[in-house]
Amino acid sequence: MDDAARARDAACEALADVEPDQLREALEDRIANAAVTPGVLVLVTARAVDPTVDPDTVVDRAAGVQLIYEGLRLTRSVAHEEPWVTAATQESDIDADMDVLTADVLVARGFALLACTDAAAAAVEVVRAFGRDQTLREREGTDPAAATALDRNLEIDALELAVVAGTTAVGGDPPEELLTYARDLAADYDGEFPPPGRALPETTADRIADISDRAVSATDR
Template sequence: MQEAGAIRAAALDAVDDVDPQVIYDRIDELLDRESMAPGVFTVACANAIRERSGRATDDLEADDALAERAAGVQLIYVGLSRTRTLAADQPWTTGDGEAGNLDILVADILVARGFYLLARTEASDEAVAVVRAFGRDQTVARETGESLDANLERDVFELAAVAGVTAAGVSPTPQLRELATDLGGSDASLPRTLHEQLTAVVNVDSGGTDGVRTSVDH
């Protein structure tokens, strides 16, 4: 998919100053391995608004602002996903502590750079809320044994919806948020009917901050 390639390139561009090379190479590997669906969903949400309002959906490679938002969502997802994996399958218990230490550092870098890309956007508070919710879920899972892993995808897809539609100048509708969490709960995959589903739940007249949660709402 063309959008996935452009998002991956933007994500790598955001970490191109990371040293030493072994850290950058590990980031490259993780971006290849993880699903690009959150970043692609970000772009799809923005494009749905643009189409509904009669605006052109430009080539993502030429739309730096949207590509950066999508990359920010993707970096946060990959970083938290890797953290979740490390918490579940701790490499330190199997004699692979060096790899585990590297991945902890990589995960921190990914989340931090994702925050940086979203810091001055309307999705910044939503990004903070995603990370806070992830931390709470991990604590509850550790203390109770309850699996809350699926919440990450739901939360990240909702972040993607906010980042996408606000890039096009509107706020997410409750129906869009519901669609985002539904998609995140279904193996975080994007259906072939995504365009039609988005068209049915976006609102080009929704402006301001209505529907955009801040950190105090969580």
């Protein structure tokens, strides 16, 4: 099983007991069509830092990061579209309510998966930073360029969280250079991550392994 399928399956499994059925189906549809770049990066990072790691011990972290990102991404979309203002029918209004509920459940389930890990504090900070950015975007009436920059912070924060989750899964903390690399990866994408099947550059694992090895060597001196 490849990393994208593994992350997606784990995310769906974390949602398997959600009721009612209509809500669970909405959640699963979101995950089925989601870009799984954050979840994949968790797995790639853990394996690059420790090639002997069992992916089954990391997959819940990958799912947690993926669910938090997807929930916040949906929240961002709803906030920008303001569907209750533009809704033409009662059905459209209900769809908007369902999107908000879906986003809340995605984030909550993601937190539940990361709550007892060393990535928990970083996950909380991602959500706090998202709230600050979106509040600033709305309150200050930022120009289009500034608004875009604030929105793209979510992708940056999601990939930083991914390398934190992956590195701490194998017993370490990510060096600053690795966090910088995660930010650089996010900067390569235009707003949102690519569609399923094109999650990360082929060189990602080698770059992470090199950064990790150099950080360990520096510590051992």
